[in-house]
Amino acid sequence: MSIYDELGVRTLINASANITRIGGSVMPAEVLEAMTEASKHFVNLEELQRAVGEKLAALTHNEAAYVSSGAAAGVALATIAVVAGLDRNISQQLPDTTGLKNEVIIHKSHRNGYDHAVRMVGVKVVEIGTETETKAEELEKAINDKTAAIFWFQNALTGRGDLPLEKVIEIANRHNVPVLVDAADQVPPAENLWKYTQMGAALAIFSGGKDLSGPQSSGLVVGRKDLIEAIRQNGNPNSGIARPMKVGKEEMVGLLTAVKLYLKRDHEARLSQDEEIVAGWCSELNRIPGVQAERSIPNVAGQPMPRAKVVIDAAQAGMSCDDLILALRNGTPSIEVLPGGTNTIYVNPMPLKDGEEQIVLDRLLAILKK
Numbered sequence: 001m002s003i004y005d006e007l008g009v010r011t012l013i014n015a016s017a018n019i020t021r022i023g024g025s026v027m028p029a030e031v032l033e034a035m036t037e038a039s040k041h042f043v044n045l046e047e048l049q050r051a052v053g054e055k056l057a058a059l060t061h062n063e064a065a066y067v068s069s070g071a072a073a074g075v076a077l078a079t080i081a082v083v084a085g086l087d088r089n090i091s092q093q094l095p096d097t098t099g100l101k102n103e104v105i106i107h108k109s110h111r112n113g114y115d116h117a118v119r120m121v122g123v124k125v126v127e128i129g130t131e132t133e134t135k136a137e138e139l140e141k142a143i144n145d146k147t148a149a150i151f152w153f154q155n156a157l158t159g160r161g162d163l164p165l166e167k168v169i170e171i172a173n174r175h176n177v178p179v180l181v182d183a184a185d186q187v188p189p190a191e192n193l194w195k196y197t198q199m200g201a202a203l204a205i206f207s208g209g210k211d212l213s214g215p216q217s218s219g220l221v222v223g224r225k226d227l228i229e230a231i232r233q234n235g236n237p238n239s240g241i242a243r244p245m246k247v248g249k250e251e252m253v254g255l256l257t258a259v260k261l262y263l264k265r266d267h268e269a270r271l272s273q274d275e276e277i278v279a280g281w282c283s284e285l286n287r288i289p290g291v292q293a294e295r296s297i298p299n300v301a302g303q304p305m306p307r308a309k310v311v312i313d314a315a316q317a318g319m320s321c322d323d324l325i326l327a328l329r330n331g332t333p334s335i336e337v338l339p340g341g342t343n344t345i346y347v348n349p350m351p352l353k354d355g356e357e358q359i360v361l362d363r364l365l366a367i368l369k370k
Ligand SMILES: *Cc1c(COP(=O)(O)O)cnc(C)c1O
Pocket: 020, 069, 070, 071, 072, 073, 114, 153, 154, 155, 182, 183, 184, 185, 206, 207, 208, 209, 218, 219
């Protein structure tokens, strides 16, 4: 009996995305083994964080690196670092930012649920632009001597008339303001682990629990040495504003192992395998009346990876998209796909384990042919 059976909790097949709500990702055996090994001994946590950070920095071609308890924690830590630096008095004052550099500039078009991790540090968010357009002058005008950073959210929201990141970095550098990039779900490609910092961003933040397939409660912050040092000083085990964002020895070692494996992985082979899966799904699904399936790229995170876009004509198919989603979820095995509007679902091969692509197709066909 599995632990989930014992708890009466159903497991599910993830054909959606690396979504925290349904468990994020599944760790390779090597990651788990490293975590088990790490769990057997006491160590000095700061010494381990530093040693792991040095390895992660070298692997990702960055000056420095830090393991956080998730990307959202990384976003908060990055904000803390630009406001407090190495000043222990400021650290103790947070989240009260009276008298400090306490403004963080964010594109209005980038505002999202994760920016709460910026705001919780006590800073004021200064919005630039509109939902659909942002001008360089607006960024220039927003920068003043209270500006602590510009936060850039790289995800599905990016690109809605926002300034190119290159332009943001150029303007920021001229004013000596750090640019922080939330790139939580921006791998693949693996090169993104160094792309943003090589472009000139001060820090870039990744989720350890999405495609990197490290521990669920881990994140990776890479970039400028002085800012990573400030994060160390403010992070656990030190008491302060970031103490609730604890990261354990197991997560540190687990994330390092996951990043090593990720960089060694044959990403081209994976891409062609996913292309094959999507092509196979589409050709089978397109035989069903009322169903139109096609390859769709990039995916929900903007990653250059294919998935199947499946459009349902409810009248012809005899069921709505919502019916299909529920039938997949409530069936055996339970399958999660990503809704994409009233008549569309996306079926994603990326988070699947080997062999699950056939189970997903069989379930789709069985439900739609009823
Ligand atoms: C998933 C995500 C996060 C949160 O990542 P966690 O590792 O779950 O904390 C933050 N920002 C963006 C853009 C994300 O997609």
